[in-house]
Amino acid sequence: MSLILLSRQIRSTISISNTQRLKNGVTQKAVFGFSAIRYSYLARQSHSVATHWYTDSTMGSNGLPSNGVDRHTTKVFFFDIDNCLYPKSAKVHDRMADLIDKYFAEHLSLSWDEAVRLHKEYYQNYGLAIEGLVRHHQIDPLEYNSKVDDALPLEGIIKPNPQLRKMLEDVDRSKVKLWLFTNAYVNHARRVVRLLEIEDLFDGITYCDYAAQPLICKPHEKAFANAMKDAGVENVDDCYFVDDNYQNCKKADEIGWHTAHLVEEGVKVPRTPASKHQIRSLEELRNVFPDVFKKP
Template structure:
């Protein structure tokens, strides 16, 4: 799998792109990775900013809501070293004991006809975390590239900012928004992509409340439903 740090794709794409978010999208929320990460972020706020646990929780939530990522607020307002943050939060997660290979997910992705669509990862995590997760899931070889939130670049750009989607298009080698297809569990990220003309799918995992106003035209409970939403991209559909 290539990445922006290696060989960004700059030529016009001959295939549309199917972008996948990673966290709470390629693996279920029930793994509690998000909860573990939130705890580490709260601890980072408390330790590095000298805050009480309650104030750390409040500020973490405020920065996430305002910027899409807690780290954006930390860098913007407190001059925190983002790579130190990454080492003590994302890279400190004990993922090896939590995220396992998923044969069903691999089968779903293998059933996609990559002569018709390019598979690409689009995450707000840093590159080390993104690569670690897809490797643990056993699907890292199925994607042609990874667009990630580069903590080493200022300002930090992440979904749902329009510049993050523009960055993904450039790196994946696609010029037209109508050639972009996107799956994410975040309501805001799906709304942001849809505004730019991407065909966006909101994954609302089974058991979670359905939003009163849908984020986009497509809302699913399971990734398997992509077979019905985008049948043109699946080998089995073509053969049938």
């Protein structure tokens, strides 16, 4: 399946207003808080989709866009989204798990206990419950997305986090790109960062396209290779990564990324660390990766 890589490399300007999905050359509406975004379209065979963005605001006197991003930087800091940019205590994951269990029960005509069991089995086997549903039950993945991810009442749960924004603003954007890397579908991912009021700080996002088969998502090694290609980085030593998922961090560490496993306060610390760095809060990134932050 040909998917679309959205990049900032050409000159065509497109005004956008709702959620965007590009596939097989078809453009649908998009939203991410910008009045205009420049895109180029490069069809490629892949099972993740990347979106790059920057606003048409005036360039600064230093030749950089107003958010300070140097588009020729070589280092990339990849951020997971769910249970990473907001805390587990928000219980978004718990609410999502309930919706997934409900979907299993209703669409597969299962008892609640069997739905919970099968959901857990597919998550453990494939990393995403939806992959098991598509593989074994041929469900409509976008209908699933509407019943699960898009049905979450995020507006009442996720609020702006000034401390998070300040930490991201303190990254030295003349040397480092900020990139979102998630197993969620694009609708959910963009809702979260919009509600956190940090969408303008990121260069782009690599997300899991639920309509593609097979699904290639973290912790599959190809997902990390796709993210590097999407973000325009070639050397694993130039990749920085933070995620709350043990397996995702373990794989990133194995392939050579500078990795920090987020194990927030109240969460049991794993007996064997997933990666070299283990942190209790995103603020600790300043200490474990001081080279990516602005000097005091």
